[in-house]
Amino acid sequence: GAVVSQHPSRVICKSGTSVKIECRSLDFQATTMFWYRQFPKQSLMLMATSNEGSKATYEQGVEKDKFLINHASLTLSTLTVTSAHPEDSSFYICSARANEKLFFGSGTQLSVL
Amino acid sequence: RKEVEQDPGPFNVPEGATVAFNCTYSNSASQSFFWYRQDCRKEPKLLMSVYSSGNEDGRFTAQLNRASQYISLLIRDSKLSDSATYLCVVNVFGYSTLTFGKGTMLLVSP
Numbered sequence: 308g309a310v311v312s313q314h315p316s317r318v319i320c321k322s323g324t325s326v327k328i329e330c331r332s333l334d335f336q337a338t339t340m341f342w343y344r345q346f347p348k349q350s351l352m353l354m355a356t357s358n359e360g361s362k363a364t365y366e367q368g369v370e371k372d373k374f375l376i377n378h379a380s381l382t383l384s385t386l387t388v389t390s391a392h393p394e395d396s397s398f399y400i401c402s403a404r405a406n407e408k409l410f411f412g413s414g415t416q417l418s419v420l
Numbered sequence: 421r422k423e424v425e426q427d428p429g430p431f432n433v434p435e436g437a438t439v440a441f442n443c444t445y446s447n448s449a450s451q452s453f454f455w456y457r458q459d460c461r462k463e464p465k466l467l468m469s470v471y472s473s474g475n476e477d478g479r480f481t482a483q484l485n486r487a488s489q490y491i492s493l494l495i496r497d498s499k500l501s502d503s504a505t506y507l508c509v510v511n512v513f514g515y516s517t518l519t520f521g522k523g524t525m526l527l528v529s530p
Contacts, residue, residue: 341517348428348522350507350520350521350523351507353517356517400464408454408469409466411465412463413462413463414461414462
């Protein structure tokens with residue numbers, strides 16, 4: 308199967324700082340990547356669709372100025388959580404489609420103190 | 421009504437038991453269906469696609485009932501390693517994203 312690499316796997320940061328999460332497709336090109344957030348015991352919630360070379364599409368209720376997405380190449384999308392607050396603490400996962408299936412990165416556990 | 425609904429469980433079963441998970445979806449235009457497995461604090465991993473005629477992969481059998489908008493997953497001869505959360509996932513044709521259920525937790529005990 309296709310491989311999606313996500314870094315870092317865990318981040319602990321102070322309130323007010325910004326955190327960048329990287330998502331890479333290692334053995335295929337991904338014009339579209341997806342960013343999800345998952346709170347404990349909840350389902351994955353799509354935050355935004357990242358499109359290579361163009362602006363991301365954000366789901367309703369997701370602040371685009373807070374969650375900055377950059378998809379500068381066919382193999383890399385980044386999510387930056389700006390001015391992080393404790394309520395942003397969550398599990399963030401990226402994914403990309405390959406061969407009509409969705410493959411996920413290993414996720415990033417963000418803890419904001 | 422939620423788009424994809426699952427019984428949250430947990431389902432506690434002994435090793436060797438047979439367990440079935442159910443899932444219903446609300447969008448009749450849905451075209452693709454999947455079961456994913458997610459371990460605690462890990463990413464979801466595709467377990468199997470679900471086809472209209474039903475399909476089997478070893479101890480796992482998936483069924484789809486389009487008329488009732490219902491999907492099932494049957495696990496036979498449960499193993500300790502089957503303990504995880506099982507996510508029902510639905511895709512509407514033409515959309516590039518999938519809709520996830522909240523998942524059903526399975527705990528297999530010795």
